[in-house]
Amino acid sequence: MKAISYHHFGNTDVLQMIEESKPSVESNQVLIKVKAVSINPMDWKIRKGEMKLMSGSKFPRHTGVDFAGIVEATGSAVTDFKPGDEVFGVVKNNMKDGALSEYVAVPFNLVWKKPAGINFNQAASIPIVGSAALTALEKMGKITSQTKILVNGATGGFGMFLLQLLREKGTHVTAVASTKAIEYAKKWGADVVVDYTKENILTQNQTYDIIVDLSGKMEYAQAKKIMKPKARFLNVAPQPIEIPTSLLKNLFTGKKQVMVLSSPSIKYMNKLINAINDGLQIEVSKVFPFDQSVEAYKYAEKGGVIGKAAIEVS
Structure with missing residues (x-):
């Protein structure tokens, strides 16, 4: 599968698209075919080494924290999801893992059903x-x-x-x-x-x-x-x-x-899903294709983005 990776801290020029194996699924995980990943300032702060005390300095590493997509497979202990479900979620360790790839495997408790009234780009913009x-x-x-x-x-x-x-x-x-x-x-x-x-x-x-x-x-x-x-x-x-x-x-x-130190949780996601179903709006003002991920980050890092910017993976 294709994924965006980098091998040392730096600006957007360190990002590159690579080929790697599709992740295997552990018993408590779901394998998701990624449809969209949203961009957060955390992504480039980690990539630039500004948070290395928490993220560490081990390479290579991936980028992107929250995503949306379709469940492709589930682990043996997973009962709340099935292949074909439209979901959104976050990677397990936002300091070290990355979602900007064609597939991602994450624990089932970090994934939620996508509200029917929004698209994948909007859903990927929710968690962080x-x-x-x-x-x-x-x-x-x-x-x-x-x-x-x-x-x-x-x-x-x-x-x-x-x-x-x-x-x-x-x-x-x-x-x-x-x-x-x-x-x-x-x-x-x-x-x-x-x-x-x-x-x-x-x-x-x-x-x-x-x-x-x-x-x-x-x-x-x-x-x-x-x-x-x-x-x-x-x-x-x-x-x-x-x-x-x-x-x-x-x-x-x-x-x-x-x-204000936060992380996605079941409590928060349930509140947000209810708010979205009640009419909360999610503005994704700019969407980039997967092969323009570097351009997407250049755009976001300039600042001034209204709502969110996202990358469509597939």
């Missing part, structure tokens, strides 16, 4: 950012219609889920987005949209109860200027050193920096 959005909601604590929330960089995959989930909570949301993404932010539930190409959110003379930075460009030190006295800043991409240091600093200040 959907789980992150639900985790962020939990980290916000109690929110009401009076809670003022700022989502900076609001119209990527994470923001797409978060805005729609917040809309269901009835809270007040200000979204920061580019000119081209303003209508999406409004459609997904933002009450106020700030165009960052024309205005600086840090000089708007507004303060917030919760700030979520999804752009990677607003640091906690900057965010503190527009945080209410007991506000929370949700850090969705913490550096390893920030996790213990934030816990210490939070003891001495009313303003808190909260780490």
